[in-house]
Amino acid sequence: MSAPKREQYAVVVIGAGPAGLAATASAAGAGLSTLLLDENAGPGGQVWRAISSTPVTREAVLGADYWSGAELATAARDSGAEIIHRATVWSLDRNLELGVSVGGGSAFIKAKRVIIATGALERPFPIPGWTLPGVMTAGAAQTMLKSSGLVPDGRTIIAGQGPLLWLLAAQILRLGGRIDRVLDTTPRANYMAALPHAFAFMTSPYVMKGLAMMREVRAKVPVVKGVTELAAAGDGKLASVSYVAGSKRETLPADLLLLHQGVVPNVNLAMAAGVEHRWNESQLCWTPVLDADGNSSVPGIAIAGDGAGIGGAQAAIWRGRIAARAAIAALAPAAVAKLDPIAALRTGLARAERGRAFLDVLFQPAPQFRIPKGDTIVCRCEEITAQDVLDSVAIGATGPNQLKAYRRTGMGPCQGRLCGLTVTELMAEARGKSPQEIGYYRLRAPVKPIMLSELAALPKSDEATKAVVRG
Amino acid sequence: MFKRAEGDTRRSVTIHVEGRAIEAREGDSVSAALLASGLDARRATAVSGAKRLPYCMMGVCFDCLVTIDGVGNRQGCLVPVVDGMQIEIQKGKREIGK
């Protein structure tokens, strides 16, 4: 863990998941000075987390898709790129200057091209009681499983929908963990709605793997389909989970509730850099406005991977290669001849994206799990409820930024990552507007907290001093 | 809530939680080690004092905040354990000198 060696790089890649590793390997492989910055202790991002250190070495447990990441991690490592883990990029601006914090110190570096590959995070799942100790995301459990070989041990319920949910359940079972029940919240109407996209899906790589995994889980765990209500309860920690499915309402004692309803782009860094985003009606999240090479509205900043719109690990690899190829074409045109032709990359991406539309429709979460009511917490940091948000709309809040002024939502350390989408959709519903019209929090550096001493140690100009010290 | 799967051959590491020694494994994050320990590792929020445990384990939710080697409000899910590390449960707002 050491600070960047240089002050300037041709390409800076942010995030060492599939897109970031692919982009790094391509860019550095073409001879560009490349820096890969990543917040985690090792490469892999979330999908290949702990790929070079996991204690879960039996290949069948984590599956072939997981282990496929090892090759790319090695390729990036051996590409000649400078790679820094446990590095937090807290600032990126239109001049392609980055503020990066490593080991308690910060540095400014400059890039000719920046490829943001900060991936996705799990969509907020704001049900009653979701802040109770013992309620976690499915991704959290998967992170512990991959990096530490930890599996649920108490009374465990997994609730939600989407491919990751079934993958996690299968992995927990393979490793001897406990799951008492799976509560599937996929809306029944989604199956019909997704039908027009079914053909593409049936011929995609997802289908066989997905079905096999669901069979594997069903063989060992009771699965309840069509769950339309969900709540966690307990005094100071999770004690029970209640749900409604059809006409049946049931309360189960529980120690651990794992929630998941898909992933959404992690937009904070890109938005703070000024990259234009628009509301994506099918994925119900903000996605950046990009050209075919992943270039954003800010010259020099490209976005690859799930941060560009959810596409999964394979699509992320192709997008990383495409973005890197565009950087190489701009900075080292002579090296382009040795690369795969762009048509081949685009074909690869199209193949990887096959079936995505089906998944988007099938696993679009139901409104009641995205737009909470009453005293359900919306903003976990500031502990603001759905009713608080509605009360603010009643006295005049038109969007997330005016709401901040009234109620501090999004002003805590997570900076809106866990409440932003909920706030937008909740206000849109309350005001009868589209999420696009409502908008999102205006984000600024630092996009992750840094120590005041780090900020204080950054270069200061006389001009800056004069702007502050005024007598 | 969590247990270690069989076949984990990583080196053992000792950390101290509120002065009490617990065993972790090299490569564990502080948060994972706390959850695996079975200790009551619930922090109190800075707003209402409500009890919380880690939610996302990937650096975005800030519910894993913990005092590590005397420095408060660190994201336990992003910090790997080191032998001899001193952990204190975060009790509400950041304290002076921590």
Added chain:
Amino acid sequence: MRKDYDVAVVGGGLLGSAIAWGLGRLGQRVAVLDEGDIAKRASRANFALVWVQSKGLGMPAYTGWTVRGSQAWPKLADELKAQTDLDVALQQNGGFHLTLGEAEYEQRTQLVARMHNQTGAADYRMEMLLASEVKKMLPLIGPEVSGGSFCPFDGHVNSLRTFRAFHTGMKQFGVDYLPERPVASIAGDGGEFRLATSQGEMRAAKVVLAAGNVNQTLAPMVGLSAPMGPTRGQIVVTERTVPFLPHPLTTIRQTDEGTVMIGDSKEDELDDRVQNLPINAVMADRAQRMFPHLARLNVVRSWTGIRVMPKDGFPIYDQSETHPGAFVACCHSGVTLAANHAFDIARMVKGGALEPELVGAFTAQRFVNDAGAGGSGYY
């Protein structure tokens, strides 16, 4: 002809809201026309001081107006609490301007002397204190602090909660808050003003321009003028920490929630989408030299805002000769002067005329006679 409202207030920030709340309190039918979610809003970018010391150098009337505002704040806080149950966390036990090193101490000493020598300035007991004296009141100061000025009337408030309390209270008084209606033009004749907004026309018997720097554009539509000289400022904010700062400073304050706000800067740039990180570095450096324990706190947010600033730094309150019933109000210190706006300016607007003994000095006529003479707008 039936008018929609007695008064249309243009601008729903702290200043417009205070006046609208005050008018609603007096039983007036009021509409507040405001912009939407993304706007240059000093009301959500301010430093929340209720500040007296050093205000009014170059204009003694401003000192008196500021002291009056400070003294009326407890009444405002009490009324807001009674009406909305929101505690705006008003604290008025005195505030500091701390200095680092001897040169800054000398400079501040001279400013304090100039303030004392200015005839007509209300006495607000601003005094210089040595570091040893400061330390008795602020035990955590660092060794580089050379001293500072202290004024017992200074204080601060939770300005976002004040904003929310005004808006909550406005609703209870029946004031119509109408966001997403920026005013494009104002026409007035026959005792009626017609305001063209993006969502149609609105009519009112009187109009109060409280649109911050935009007043410069709106004022000429009703025979007024409001020359503005906005500046850009930046603030960084830390995570919540336990209470450590019993008095606010000009550049550091701890909110009742526990966060530490660190300011501030002044630039002529007016793009509030970008921030100048070297400025944040200077502010952070000075803050940790004043209070070394802050060094390890996490910065969770920072922001850039555009100050509402009349050209000479002093407030503008004026009424139109050509368009009776049209008023303009703008000032930098929307927090400090909130009580004056809620009580005094609202009363004057309802009565149809500004009271010269209180606000006569703040007419924009002063710019006609002496264009651009600068003074001490704040601190």
